[in-house]
Amino acid sequence: MAAPRYHLQFRPYRRPFRQPLHTRHGIWTVREGIILCLTDADGRPAWGEIAPVPAFGSETLAQAWQLCQALPAVLTWADLQQIPLPACRFGFLSAWEQLTTSVSSVGPLPVSSVLLPTGAAALEAPQIFTPQPQSTFKWKIGVAPIQDEMAIFEELISLLPADARLRLDANGSLTWQQACQWLQLCDGYGVELLEQPLPPDQVSLMLKLRQRYSTELALDESVTTVAQLQHCYHQGWRGVFVLKAAIAGSPMELRNFCQTHNLDVIWSSVFETGVARRYIQDFLVRALPEAKRVLGFGTSHWFNDGWEQLSPEQLWERL
Ligand SMILES: [Mg+2]
Known part of the structure; x- marks a missing residue:
């Protein structure tokens, strides 16, 4: 019997942020990516998304576009398995899995943490004044001088509702000494x-750091791909793993590794559209029901294009 064949189409997308996102990697103003569509021999379509983040070590959009253009218009499973770039690999394999495996989507995900603007702008974010019960907020640090950020942090803590939780994200920017200063402060505020x-690359130092303070540590940039995740696990990391599935490579390998080792994970956004989001929620998040951390997908308020309400098919038609 001939191997199944999938017809490929792909289109670029561009989404300006409502306000630029400041991180230590720089200022991000537009989210760009690619939506692809695989159609099987019966004419059934499934969509996948390529949403690279070069600052996290994934391919660039230009590399992803080049890869898509170099592929034949009709693909087999063998072709799909050989796609090397991690964000592309996710995009193609997630579309393939949706074509070949049916899961029932059971509505939207539970609440996510809310990403606040960086710096003092966080103190004016509307979300902190209209919180849901037991909200989780996330705030980026490591962008301005540490004393300035610590002063804003204390003010932020005083504004947050008593039942709120706060996550800090340094994006790998701290020195050992600064990390100790932050963790001491964090321990005092829970x-x-x-x-x-x-x-x-400083995972062994973070292993040491994790033993010194009660505030939990999470690896994110250290575990961007499935291979890095496996490496850190085998080095002994048992803290939290932030998983950005859209840039991790094969989602099947990612799911298998998490299931096998029962990892403490936070599924997290790379500002992907609903195309990748739906796949991640139905095929990854729900495959690990015991994961207890609040999800890191609270980013829809960073856009005002209405795309969040579109089905993959509707979004495809707009591109
Ligand atoms: Mg992070």
Whole structure:
């Protein structure tokens, strides 16, 4: 019997942020990516999304576009398995899995943490004054001088509702000494966790840091791909893993590894559209029902294009 064949189409997208996002990697103003559509021999379509984040080590959009253009218009499973770039790999394999496996979508995900603007702008974010019960907020640090950020942090804590939780994300920007200063402060306030305090390659230092303070640590930039995730796990990391599935490579490998080792995970956004989001919720998040951390998908308020309400098919038609 001939191997199944899938017809490929792909289109670029561009979404300006409502306000630029400041991180230590720089200022991000527009989210760009690619939506692809695989159609099987019966004419059934499934959509996938390529949403690279080069600052996290994934391919660039230009590389992803080049890869898509170089592929034949009709693909087999063998072709799909050989796609090397991690965000592309996710996009193609997620579309393929949706074509070949049916899961029932059971509505939207539970609440996510809310990403606040960086710096003092967080103190004016409408979400902190109209919170849902037991909200989780996330705030980026490591962008301005540490004393300035600590002063804003204390003010932010005083504004947050008593039942709110706070996550800090340093995006790998701190020195050992600064990380200790932050963790000491965090311990006093019961901060939920500090994400990626040290640069991605300093995992053994973060293992040490994790033993010194009660605030939990999460790896993010250190575990961008499935291979890095496996490496850090085998180095002994048992803290939190922030998983950005859209840039991790094969979603099946990612799911298998998480299930096998029962990891403490936070599923997290790379500002992907609903195309990748729906797949992640139905095929990954719901496959690990015991994961207890609040999700990191609270980013829809960063856009005002109404795309969040569109089905994959509707979005495809607009591109
Ligand atoms: Mg992070």
